[in-house]
Amino acid sequence: MNVEETDLPGLGRRKDFMTASGRRIGVVELREGQTELFVSAWDDPDTCQASIPLTGDEAATLGNLLGGQHLAMKLTEAHREVPGIVTRQFSITAGSPFQNQPMGKACIRTRCGVSIVAIMREGEVVPSPGPDVVLHSGDLLVAVGTQEGLDTAADILRNG
Amino acid sequence: MDELALTLIELGAVVFSLGLLARLAGRIGMSPIPLYLVGGLFFGAGGLMKLEGIQSFAHLSGEIGVILLLLMLGLEYSASELVTGMHRSWKGGVLDLVLNFLPGAALAVMLGWGPVGAMVMGGITYISSSGIAAKVITDLGRIGNRETPVILSILVFEDLAMAMYLPILTATLAGISFLEGLLTVGISLAVVTVVLAVALRHGHRVSQAVHSENSEVFLLNLLGAALLVAGLASALQVSAAVGAFLLGIAISGATAHSATRILEPLRDLFAAIFFVAFGLNTDPASIPPVLGWAVVLAVVTAATKMVTGVWAAKRAGIARRGRFRTGAALIARGEFSIVIAGLAVASGAASSELAALATAYVLLMAILGPLAARYVEPVLQKFSRPAAPDAVPA
Numbered sequence: 001m002n003v004e005e006t007d008l009p010g011l012g013r014r015k016d017f018m019t020a021s022g023r024r025i026g027v028v029e030l031r032e033g034q035t036e037l038f039v040s041a042w043d044d045p046d047t048c049q050a051s052i053p054l055t056g057d058e059a060a061t062l063g064n065l066l067g068g069q070h071l072a073m074k075l076t077e078a079h080r081e082v083p084g085i086v087t088r089q090f091s092i093t094a095g096s097p098f099q100n101q102p103m104g105k106a107c108i109r110t111r112c113g114v115s116i117v118a119i120m121r122e123g124e125v126v127p128s129p130g131p132d133v134v135l136h137s138g139d140l141l142v143a144v145g146t147q148e149g150l151d152t153a154a155d156i157l158r159n160g
Numbered sequence: 161m162d163e164l165a166l167t168l169i170e171l172g173a174v175v176f177s178l179g180l181l182a183r184l185a186g187r188i189g190m191s192p193i194p195l196y197l198v199g200g201l202f203f204g205a206g207g208l209m210k211l212e213g214i215q216s217f218a219h220l221s222g223e224i225g226v227i228l229l230l231l232m233l234g235l236e237y238s239a240s241e242l243v244t245g246m247h248r249s250w251k252g253g254v255l256d257l258v259l260n261f262l263p264g265a266a267l268a269v270m271l272g273w274g275p276v277g278a279m280v281m282g283g284i285t286y287i288s289s290s291g292i293a294a295k296v297i298t299d300l301g302r303i304g305n306r307e308t309p310v311i312l313s314i315l316v317f318e319d320l321a322m323a324m325y326l327p328i329l330t331a332t333l334a335g336i337s338f339l340e341g342l343l344t345v346g347i348s349l350a351v352v353t354v355v356l357a358v359a360l361r362h363g364h365r366v367s368q369a370v371h372s373e374n375s376e377v378f379l380l381n382l383l384g385a386a387l388l389v390a391g392l393a394s395a396l397q398v399s400a401a402v403g404a405f406l407l408g409i410a411i412s413g414a415t416a417h418s419a420t421r422i423l424e425p426l427r428d429l430f431a432a433i434f435f436v437a438f439g440l441n442t443d444p445a446s447i448p449p450v451l452g453w454a455v456v457l458a459v460v461t462a463a464t465k466m467v468t469g470v471w472a473a474k475r476a477g478i479a480r481r482g483r484f485r486t487g488a489a490l491i492a493r494g495e496f497s498i499v500i501a502g503l504a505v506a507s508g509a510a511s512s513e514l515a516a517l518a519t520a521y522v523l524l525m526a527i528l529g530p531l532a533a534r535y536v537e538p539v540l541q542k543f544s545r546p547a548a549p550d551a552v553p554a
Contacts, residue, residue, distance in 0.1 A: 006309050007241065007244070008303070008308060008312055009236075009237050009241040009242075009312045009313065009315075009316050010236040010237055010241075010290075010294065011297075011298075012303075014304060014309070024306070026304060028303045030303075031417060032417070036303055038301075040304075040306075044479065044482070045479075046305055046478050046479055046482035046485075047481070047482065047485070048301060048302065048305055050301075051301035051304055
């Protein structure tokens with residue numbers, strides 16, 4: 001992917017790329033540390049149809065959602081041969097009982113046979129996380145297991 | 161009432177009404193600068209209410225306001241941004257200079273203000289308001305637009321041109337002989353070059369010298385350094401404002417960002433007083449006679465900025481609508497035009513007519529600029545067939 005980087009003197013730095021559908025999508029990293037997400041208009045690729053200011057948390061969450069979706073799709077593809085195995089994503093929200101706790105505390109594999117194969121965090125992937133990885137709000141867990149197992153895991157993560 | 165009490169009451173009343181004006185400006189989404197100027201006209205010589213007690217305070221505060229305006233302009237850009245901006249956009253920058261300096265200079269010659277007047281008026285019509293342009297870009301959600309770097313690099317070029325122009329202006333205004341003038345200009349060009357070179361290599365050292373974790377110490381360091389450098393520059397006849405601008409360029413990185421944050425409220429206060437002080441010294445009765453010329457100049461220089469923007473954006477591969485947005489964003493003139501006019505008036509080399517014309521012109525352009533930026537596209541769509549660039553802003 002060809003990401004174009006442009007300096008905006010006095011404001012910050014713009015990074016964007018052209019999608020296959022002809023829209024320019026990108027972010028502007030402002031000097032003060034905020035991020036601005038923008039999408040170009042369909043009839044005029046020079047201008048922005050939407051320009052949305054994001055906080056650091058919001059930008060990280062959006063990165064996880066997009067990256068997690070991609071990862072989950074790949075995993076689903078890989079598990080298609082095995083009947084009964086499903087991939088699902090769980091997000092750790094603020095106020096979750098396991099926020100700021102090591103993942104092992106939830107005992108997900110022991111209790112419902114579900115494996116957490118990756119954590120998406122601030123746009124980066126933590127592959128096969130160990131039980132001592134501490135969960136943060138905004139993390140997206142990519143889990144693999146049976147349908148029932150995953151339902152139980154969702155319940156555990158929500159209610160402890 | 162004793163003198164101190166009267167001064168305090170007058171000052172309080174002025175600052176308080178500035179607050180009201182700034183709020184009004186925010187409400188209707190315009191730059192507060194024209195309102196400050198009108199406020200100054202209202203309170204000053206020949207205005208509805210004459211304030212005597214705060215003249216000397218307003219004068220010194222206005223000077224500090226100019227120093228802070230230029231210091232913050234320097235902080236905005238790092239030396240490397242200035243140099244790359246210069247490389248990237250020097251053609252557009254030169255076109256901008258020629259097209260927008262000439263109308264002001266020509267009018268000054270026509271009105272019989274001589275070469276000094278031409279030098280001043282040219283500067284006033286040349287320099288766009290980077291403050292208003294940046295605000296328009298942010299407010300209209302155009303930060304991600306493809307033409308935005310084009311606009312910004314022209315503004316960067318203008319600011320560098322300011323660093324060269326102000327010392328020349330100071331020398332011209334001081335009325336020194338041609339040879340002495342050449343010497344002063346030589347000195348200032350050398351100083352500007354040296355500071356840029358030093359800022360590129362050793363900017364972090366300058367930053368370290370003023371930086372402090374304690375915001376109080378940091379503020380005093382910054383302000384002290386700015387006033388010292390400005391005073392020294394002024395003693396060398398390089399212009400106080402340019403001294404502050406160069407200090408701003410030399411301070412870089414994280415220090416520059418926190419300096420901006422710390423100085424902002426101080427700049428807002430002193431710059432507001434500077435605009436008011438400029439208005440205070442202008443007799444409102446002197447404006448109507450020059451209003452016609454101000455309108456002519458406004459129309460012509462709106463068109464010349466439009467041409468500049470369209471040309472520069474076209475070279476950068478921007479489509480038609482983006483080109484007109486570029487031109488429109490550059491139309492606003494503001495703080496730096498008043499800084500130039502203020503220098504001219506303070507030196508006594510410029511007529512009171514010039515001050516009146518500059519006031520009327522900036523009033524028009526500071527209002528017209530943001531409106532043009534906002535409505536250029538709807539207007540363009542109405543005249544959907546390719547229109548001549550000059551037809552849009554008028």
